[in-house]
Amino acid sequence: MSIDPSSIPNFGGQQPEPQGPAGPVVPDQDLVKQLLDQMELKYVVDDEGDLAAPWEEFRTYFMFRGEGDQAVYSVRTFYDRPHKIDEKAQLLESIDDWNRRTLWPKVYTHTHDDGTVRLIGEAQLLIGAGVNIELFVSSTVSWVRAAIEFDKWLVEQLGLEQEVDEAQQPEEGDDDQ
Numbered sequence: 001m002s003i004d005p006s007s008i009p010n011f012g013g014q015q016p017e018p019q020g021p022a023g024p025v026v027p028d029q030d031l032v033k034q035l036l037d038q039m040e041l042k043y044v045v046d047d048e049g050d051l052a053a054p055w056e057e058f059r060t061y062f063m064f065r066g067e068g069d070q071a072v073y074s075v076r077t078f079y080d081r082p083h084k085i086d087e088k089a090q091l092l093e094s095i096d097d098w099n100r101r102t103l104w105p106k107v108y109t110h111t112h113d114d115g116t117v118r119l120i121g122e123a124q125l126l127i128g129a130g131v132n133i134e135l136f137v138s139s140t141v142s143w144v145r146a147a148i149e150f151d152k153w154l155v156e157q158l159g160l161e162q163e164v165d166e167a168q169q170p171e172e173g174d175d176d177q
Helices: 029-038 085-101 133-157 161-168
Strands: 051-054 058-065 072-083 106-111 117-126
Touching (some): 029 051, 058 133, 085 106, 117 133
Antiparallel strands (some): 106 117
């Protein structure tokens, strides 16, 4: 099975000749790899066999769970920026606002044993009975874009621009000579 390239927004990658399945398909990891290749996104397969695309501040996983008609395709983004437990109320207020205004990803918090709070975004699609390939492609592309946009939005909402800028500045003594 292959993806009709005309259904993929152009991220600067090559656009192969259109070819796609007629009728519904049950997507799998190989199909997602093909899509990520066409989007020119780097990816890895983790120790548990899940496909992940890493960015600087987060990782997006493309996972398949369940069997038969109950099979689910889940795109889950783990945001790496740690937040303090005393910031959780502000985080919840911000992500509640995001969740009210947008369809995806739905974002929630996870508090670790060490007291740090991290955010997770998620979108899901039932795929067990098969899905239209254009729906699958456009959903995946939209979810990836939304994961990126959420990170930018949160930085703006919480006033983290200075923190991000400082992290991107070379440290003293890091001259490129």
